[in-house]
Amino acid sequence: MVKIALLGASGSIGTSTLAVLREQSTQFSLVLASAHSDHAKLLKIAAEFDIPCLAFTGITDPTTQAEIRAQAPQRRIVFGEDALIGALAETDYDTGLNAISGSAGLRASFAIAERGKRLALANKESLVMAGHLLLPLIKAKGAELLPVDSEHSAIFQAIGxxxxxxxxxxxxxxxxxxxxxxxxxxxxxxxxxxxxxxxxxxxxxxxxxxxxxxxxxxxxxxxxxxxxxxxxxxxxxxxxxxxxxxxxxxxxxxxxxxxxxxPDMKLPILYALSYPHRLPSELVQTDLTxxxxxxxxxxxxxxxxLYYLGLEVAQAGGILPTVLNSANEAALRLFQERKIGFTQIHGVCAEAVAGFTNEAEPSLESIIHANSEVYRRIIRSY
Incomplete structure (x- = not known):
């Protein structure tokens, strides 16, 4: 039985992963799950899969925390990003599937790699922002990296x-x-x-x-x-x-x-969890006709x-991919709050990149600082 830590369990990838785990209940068990703030959904998931440890990264109110703990006293429940990182360091699991959205998933990828576990990666920002640091850590710790994104899973399978x-x-x-x-x-x-x-x-x-x-x-x-x-x-x-x-x-x-x-994410998820084997499944079937x-x-x-701006930033490397990613996250928030229009997203991102001095080999601390600073600066300016 392969023990799974599922980060971002209440999101889209998390929901697809749970469907895989339901079908493959004799192959996998869920020992740790996290969500940002959807406690009702995660508690329901925990009851179904009997998950011993839960983490909520976005719930800071002590009263709400106490209420959540009271609803599931038999489970270990922790709050905050630092507590999630601690749980990843202490819990016994084989594979950590990181489906946290955006730059918020960066530290979790490093925590899984630090343990020498399989990192099933749906959080592309971990590599975009810090691939030069994460890959050497994976190698040094004897960890394993399997892509969950459908595109990269396809490439991984085709390369063989x-x-x-x-x-x-x-x-x-x-x-x-x-x-x-x-x-x-x-x-x-x-x-x-x-x-x-x-x-x-x-x-x-x-x-x-x-x-x-x-x-x-x-x-x-x-x-x-x-x-x-x-x-x-x-x-x-x-x-x-x-x-x-x-x-x-x-x-x-x-x-x-x-x-x-x-198009169904359950297929690359199943592959990342079961590799190098292929498990019989009825979840995704394709009729060629x-x-x-x-x-x-x-x-x-x-x-x-914005795609072409991304390519330019990719070639420049260093800390600029972090700057661009952070600017994009801020611009998307502003767009969803109706503070900017759709066509302004590119301009917000381009301005942020143009105004930042590149750093060729940024440390993880520099990356985290730049990510936070760029985001805050853009949000404040609107």
Missing amino acids: AHPRSEIRKLHITASGGAFRDLPLEDFASITVEQALRHPNWDMGAKVTLDSATMFNKALEVMEAHWLFGLPYERIEAVIHPQSVIHSLVEFVDGSLLAQMSV ALPALSFSPIDKERYP
């Missing part, structure tokens, strides 16, 4: 045992998000509600918004750079509206290997300027 010298290029597919067909003249009037409606995937709010701007693909290019050790000029994203092919690996002989299925015609197209710079 092939050496990097045989890989010509990685092709990361992108749905195009909510506005791939919207006339550009209508972008100024895009609403929050429109931006949160993804055409293919059922995802959390941040990832859905990042898909609409295509910033998520810039993050995924950076993530692929760290995961697979390839230079940026050998990684590209391409629009694939059907989201059936999740990514492709192009080899030096000209052949392409792709992984495909109907029912699939739509598949198409591909380049990413339009005018429609998705």
Whole structure:
């Protein structure tokens, strides 16, 4: 029985992971779960899976904390990010699945790696911000890194045992998000509600918004750079509206290997938890005769300027990916609060990057400080 620590259990990836664990109840047990503040949902999950340890990173009110503990006195319940990191250091688990949204998941990835455990990573920001620190730690501690993102899971599977010298290029597919067909003249009037409606995937709010701007693909290019050790000029994203092919690996002989299925996160989650084995499952089934015609197209710079800003920042490296990611998180909050329009998200991010002096090899402390400072500065300015 493989023991799982699930971080971000109340979110979209967490919900899909729980579906996998229900089906595979003889293979996996849940020993630690975290949420930000949705205590009703996490307590319900804890009762179903009999989870011994729970962590809430966003609940600070002592009265609320006492009420939560009173509802589940048989469980260890901790509060705050530091307490979650402590629980990850003390709990007996085999795999930590980090599905915390955004930069808030950074420290948890390091805590799992520090234990020498398998890190099933859905939190791409951990590599975007600190890949130069996280990967050496994983190696030093004998830990293991498995991607949960569907695109990187697809690449991981397609590469297999092939050496990097045989890989010509990685092709990361992108749905195009909510506005791939919207006339550009209508972008100024895009609403929050429109931006949160993804055409293919059922995802959390941040990832859905990042898909609409295509910033998520810039993050995924950076993530692929760290995961697979390839230079940026050998990684590209391409629009694939059907989201059936999740990514492709192009080899030096000209052949392409792709992984495909109907779009459902339960499949890459199951793979990350069960690797190197494949477990029988009925959760995701693909009927080839029912699939739509598949198409591909380049990413339009005018429609998705934030993707191209992300590529520039990726090439610059250092602390600038952290600055850009933090600026984007702040801009998304401002957009959701109706303080800026959709087309202003790029400008907020570009201004933050232009106003920051790069640091080539930032420490984890520098990264955490810059992430917090950039975010606060932008929020205060509006």
